[in-house]
Amino acid sequence: MAKLRLVHTADVHLGHSSGAFGTAAADHRRRLLEAFERCVACCTERAAQLFITAGDLFDSPQPPEATAQRVQASLRKLASGSPPVSVVLAPGTHDRLEAGSIYERWQTEGLPPGVHLLSIAAPTVNFPELGVTVTFAEDANELRRDPDARFNIGIIHGSVQIPGLVDEDHVIVTEDQIATSGMDYVALGHWHSFGDYSQDDVVALYPGSPEVVALDQTSRGQALVVDLDEDGQVTWERVTTGVLQYAEQQLDLADFRSAEEIAQQLLQSAGPDTILVARLTGIVPADLVVDPDEILARVESQFFRIRLSDDSHADWDEAASEPLGLVPGRFRQFMQERFEAAESDEERRRIEQARSLGLALLAGREVLP
Amino acid sequence: MILQRLSVHDFACLGDAEFEFGSGLNIIRGPNEAGKSTLQTAFLTLFFVKANTTSRDWHRFQSWSARQMYSLSADFAATGRQWRLTKDFAAKKASLADLTSGEEWTDHDQVQEKLDELLGTGSRDVYESTAAVRQQQVAMLGAKDEIGQMLQQAISGTPAGVSVPDILNKLDKALSDLQRGLPPHHAPKNPGPLVIVRDQITTLEGRLNDLAQDRDKVTDARRRLREAEEELEELQPRVEQTDDLLQRGERRRKLEEQLKDIESAWTSLHERVDKAEGLAGKIDEIIGTEVGEKTGEESAREVAEKAAKLQDEERQTAGKIADIDQRLRQTDEAMAAAKVRGWVRPAVIAGAVSIVAGLAGALFWSPWCLLLTVGGAVVAVVGLVRRAPRGYTALLEERGHLERDLAAERGKLPRLREQLADLLKTTGVESIGELRSLADVESELRGTLGSDALEELKQELAQSAMERATIQEQLKSPNLAHLELDPLKIEGLRRQLVRDQERHKSLQGDQIRTSTILSTSEYDAEEQLRTQEQLEAAQERQARLHEKETVYQLTQEVLAEAYQQTLAHTTQAIEPRVAELLKAITQGRYERVGVAEDSFEPVVFSPEKNGEAEPGDLSCATREQLYLAARLALTEVLWPDESPPLLLDDPLVNFDPQRAAATLELLAGFAQSRQILYFTCSSRFDEYAAHIIELPTPESGA
Structure with a gap:
């Protein structure tokens, strides 16, 4: 029985730029490109006949030239390999096919043989040798089964409607639309994590990004290897393509006595491929002055990227035990009054910091640079 | 407790x-x-x-x-x-x-x-500075203002060696360091973090702006290049089509002109051939075929030519005879004249003698003899002028020759006439007139044919007809037939072609310029991303520094306020109690004490001095007693209920x-x-x- 094997990826976001990655942003872009190349390599390693990218291959319509050239070279090599792997690209919400975009240039200059860019204007491509018809649609109602094809594959870059959770987006596809699409497989894109939204006999999957794109992405990057049997059976396998790993820590500052202890706790998750999202919480002991910048400076070289947010609060109740007639007592009282009169969280936060700083200075601690 | x-x-x-x-x-x-x-x-x-x-x-x-x-x-x-x-x-x-x-x-x-x-108390430091009085603290009291400082520290609740004014100074320095170089201050050699990050942001924004402009240039160049390529793609076939149309029009025009010339030449040639054939027929009619039969191989034209030649020769001979007759008559007249002029010689001789005689007479005798000389000269000249051109003998000899020539010519003439008559007989021409007519026709034929032969002309005519047919065929070919281009249309097409070619050239120029921009541009999207990220990081750092600045300022402001109010309130609260306690300790010696609000420095009224005595004016033990009294008073203020x-x-x-x-x-x-x-x-x-x-x-x- 003839079988079709394809590799499905999406949301690679090549050329992604974000201040969230700070000094690691350039390295992150390199990692994204490497992950994409691992997806390409996966096609050869797993003897796939088709490679589908369901939108947002690039992070913008005009990605860096060097990145675009490297992608084109990879796809050319894949499509002209032995055996050749057919490539189908679809535009997404970030890499729109528009005037001046890389896709428009590729259309003008000509794509490598075997590489197909689908669009609203040209939404379908047939591969007679594979018995496959691939259709791209922004509106799932426009997916039409090709009766002559053995396998029908749809591509949609959008959100699956989840009532109450996801009701609106640039492109919305409902479960009914998936169920009635007539496709054997719907290659979804737009969401950065794996998701199975199959309905009835129609298998519809989000592969997720092949590498971590944002700091809040908890799962490792992956692609999908999908097998379609002629008897209608669709099976898939999740293949890890990402290297970056997400880690999370929440530190209650009431449990720590020094910045060093906090740093050591953070370093428990250290690794060159680790993205650590750490949050300082709890009530800060009076004898602990925390400067997140200082802690970051001590540990950040041990991570691919660390984001440290400080949601801790000073212990206001502590003021009650101090004589009001002394400077510290009066200082606390004035700060308390300002805190209560503050009109924004930002102002309150500054008052907390000023209070902690003042008390630390009154306690004779060297907390100023 | x-x-x-x-x-x-x-x-x-x-x-x-x-x-x-x-x-x-x-x-x-x-x-x-x-x-x-x-x-x-x-x-x-x-x-x-x-x-x-x-x-x-x-x-x-x-x-x-x-x-x-x-x-x-x-x-x-x-x-x-x-x-x-x-x-x-x-x-x-x-x-x-x-x-x-x-x-x-x-x-x-x-x-x-x-x-x-x-x-x-809140902390050990506060306890130590307020509820504990140690011997070594008291023993440190020496200089006049140390009591004020130590009391300040007590109400500050700070550890030993830490005072609020010092803290405020440190905050002030930290703020100054942070703000160093910000307006209105001049840029220092070592600017503060806020200035450094501000300058970084300015530099990065400038670089980002440059990169954005570079990117716009590249994007614009790509767009222009694409538009130029698209327009060229559209223009190229139009230029080729117009050019082809014009070339075909030009070819058709040339062929039509060529055909016109060929037809004109053919007509002229055709007329010549017709005429020549007519003249040839006429000659044949005149000389007929009998001539040929009688003269064997000689053509009628050759015969006519011979006849004409004989006739010419006869005429010439007749002419010569007439001429010789004329000359004979002239010779006869000359000979007659030569007989009349026999006096000339003697006259000349006589003239010559007279001249000589006259000259000799004039020389040796009388000048009148010169008249003789003149007369002799006249005679001699007349004689010389009227002398005979030739001599009679010569004339006679000449006449003899002429008569011989005349006889010879007269002898030729009948022979020629006989030959001509024979020839006319052979040609069948009745007369020399007819022969002359034949010659005229032949002359006209020659004029018609020129240097060509009739057959050649016929071949030329056939060739011309063939060429005409060929051109006509070409004009009927699909790419030239129905090509009706009037001059106005051709001019319009030419102008269109020139415009298109100029546009083509302009677009190629655009192609070169935009390609050059693209190939020489140093724009790097990766650098733009990096710069953007660096800018975001710098802006984030600037925000954090501003927050730190705000926190420092707030801390400084509130701490200064707390300090001043604490001093003021505590001073008012403890002043009377310190006086009471000191009075008890000194057993009534000192009963009036004041405390300065700004420095917390106690001042004692001295009965000996009958005025205020500063701590420095007091004995060491009295200063210690004053300090103890103040500390005890302070504990009452701090813990009025339970201490x-x-x-x-x-x-x-x-x-x-x-x-x-x-x-x-x-x-x-x-x-x-x-x-x-x-x-x-x-x-x-x-x-x-x-x-x-x-x-x-x-x-x-x-």
Whole structure:
């Protein structure tokens, strides 16, 4: 029985730029490109006949030239390999096919043989040798089964409607639309994590990004290897393509006595491929002055990227035990009054910091640079 | 708070011990090294250090003989309740039990928070600066303004060596460092972080702007290149099509002109051939075929030519005869003339003789002889002028020749006429006139044919006809047929072609320019992303620095306000009480005291001076007494209701017995409302004590 094997990826976001990655942003872009190349390599390693990218291959319509050239070279090599792997690209919400975009240039200059860019204007491509018809649609109602094809594959870059959770987006596809699409497989894109939204006999999957794109992405990057049997059976396998790993820590500052202890706790998750999202919480002991910048400076070289947010609060109740007639007592009282009169969280936060700083200075601690 | 019991286990030199205290004035007495300071430390450690501390500082109080850290416990009364506090520094456990209610706290932080609340001090530093007066502090009083400074520190609640003015100065310096170089100040050599990050942002924004412009240029160049390529793609076939149309039009025009010329030439040639054929027919009619038959191989034309030749020769001969006749007549006339002119010679001779004779006569005889000479000359000249051209003989000889020639010619003429007649007979021409007509026709034929032969002309005519047919065929070909281009249309097409070619050239120029821009542009999208990220990081850092600046400013502002208000309020509150206490200690010697609001410096009214005396004007002991009075007054202000145990570490060393006794009496009264733990090595104060705790004398080295 003839079988079709394809590799499905999406949301690679090549050329992604974000201040969230700070000094690691350039390295992150390199990692994204490497992950994409691992997806390409996966096609050869797993003897796939088709490679589908369901939108947002690039992070913008005009990605860096060097990145675009490297992608084109990879796809050319894949499509002209032995055996050749057919490539189908679809535009997404970030890499729109528009005037001046890389896709428009590729259309003008000509794509490598075997590489197909689908669009609203040209939404379908047939591969007679594979018995496959691939259709791209922004509106799932426009997916039409090709009766002559053995396998029908749809591509949609959008959100699956989840009532109450996801009701609106640039492109919305409902479960009914998936169920009635007539496709054997719907290659979804737009969401950065794996998701199975199959309905009835129609298998519809989000592969997720092949590498971590944002700091809040908890799962490792992956692609999908999908097998379609002629008897209608669709099976898939999740293949890890990402290297970056997400880690999370929440530190209650009431449990720590020094910045060093906090740093050591953070370093428990250290690794060159680790993205650590750490949050300082709890009530800060009076004898602990925390400067997140200082802690970051001590540990950040041990991570691919660390984001440290400080949601801790000073212990206001502590003021009650101090004589009001002394400077510290009066200082606390004035700060308390300002805190209560503050009109924004930002102002309150500054008052907390000023209070902690003042008390630390009154306690004779060297907390100023 | 009233401390009732303090137990120590494995604590420094105290080892295992238990001490009982009571309300009022507690005298803890013992000689040097009996453990007074250690007991103070045990009290402070129990009440202010968490049992789970990781600091090695507290290990030094472990008994030398002990294998593990110490434990401390105490019973005390506070807020109307009975409490028990235990801290096991070995097991890192703490317990605070409200024995009245049975409630117990074991969490270190909670225990400490509760203790701070019960003590009413908040921290050990505050306790030390407010509730503890030590001998070494008092002993440090020297310079005139040190009392003010020490009292400032007491109300600041700061550790020793830390003052609020110093803190405010540090904050001011930190802010100055942060803001160094910001307007209105001049740019320093070492600008502060805010200036550095501001400059970084300016630089990065500039670079980003440059990169954005470069990107726009590249994008624009790509767009223009694409548009140029698209337009060229559209224009190229149009140019080729127009050019082809014009070339075909031009070819058709040339072929039409060529055809016109060929047709004109063909017509002319055709006329010539027709004419020549007509003339040839005419000649044939004149000379007929008989000529040919009679003359064998000679053509009629050749015969006619011969006849014409004979006729010419006859005419010439006739002409010659006439000419010779003429010349004969002239010769005859000349000979007749030559006979008449026989006098000329003698006349000439006579003239010559006369000339000579005249000249000789003139020379030798008379000038009149010259007349003879003149006459002779005239005669000679006339004779010479009228002499005969030729001689008669010559004429005669000539006449003979002429007659011979005449005879010869006259002899030829009949022969020629005979030959001509024979020839005419052979040609069949009736007359020489007919022969002349033939010659005329032949002449016209020659004129018609020119240098060509009739056959050649016919071939030429055939060739011309063929060429005409060929051109006509070409004009009927699909790419030239129906190509109706009038001059106006051709001109229009030419102008269109020129415009298109110019546009084509312009677009190719655009192609080159935009390609050059693209190939030479240093725009790097990756660099743009990096710069954008660096800018975001710098802006984030700037925001953090501004926040830090705001926090510093807020801290400075509120701390200064707290400090000033504390000084003002405390000054007003303690001033009368300090006077009362000092009066009691000095037994009425000093009863008026003022405290400066800005410096907290006390000023005493001196009866001797009859005016204000600053501390520097007082004796050392009086300054200590003034300081003690101020500190005691301060504790009343700070804890008007329930105060922590006051810790006095023998501050009366320099007091004379009278003032020491007065002070102890004062303290005993003071201790009615608050517990005092008075550490001393002397027994002289025993009589004022509510409780005496005697520390054992340490064992001697032996």
